[in-house]
Amino acid sequence: MEENGIRTVSLMNLPNIGKIVRPPRMIQVDYSLGTIFGHAGDGETQTKILKRAIEVALDGEPESLLVLSSII
């Protein structure tokens, strides 16, 4: 993606995997697989996380690892 000019951000709940895979930008979330953006029906949390993810995709430093709870 990035080779073709598309900025990316990866939400991950396994930061040790992230450090090995080395995506351009990472946000560590403390939710289980299946609820990465929050639980069913929780539109407010889903929106908050999505907005922040989009911002980090544009503003995040290379190979940055941000913890979600510290950025929303």
Place this chain on the structure above:
Amino acid sequence: MPRDGLTYKERIRAKLFEIQIGRPMTKPVIATVTKPREECRVALITTGGIHLKNQAPFTPKNGDHSFRLIPRNTSQTEITVTHGHYDETDVRADVNCLLPMDRLEELVKEGFVASSASSHISFMGYIPDVGPLVNETAPEAARILLEDGVDIVVLTPG
């Protein structure tokens, strides 16, 4: 439940993934920002095994490197999940837990971003042999998004 929100099964699986992946990958390529957020088109990619009910299901048992296109504005009733390696309860009730398409459309309406991709992309995250993913399907997915004029991709695990 561990304090980090992961189940014990997920933590064990994570450790196995670490061992399987092995040494760190090479330094990533970084794309240059060419436009402000309000002019960007955004796509979502998940490995949560989400697909339309009328699409072929993934084959989680032995791994599957294929992907499905999820058109923008697909409704919850058209969606199902084939994965089996995580608790699918929430995403079966609300796809936005993993692929926040509705939330993205709301952000488009309010001008936070310019538009959403014509289709979002879903993989199934159990891929023991990543060769075909790296060499075939991931480049194909990137090509589709590039042709659609996507500027930003948000990737979520599953």
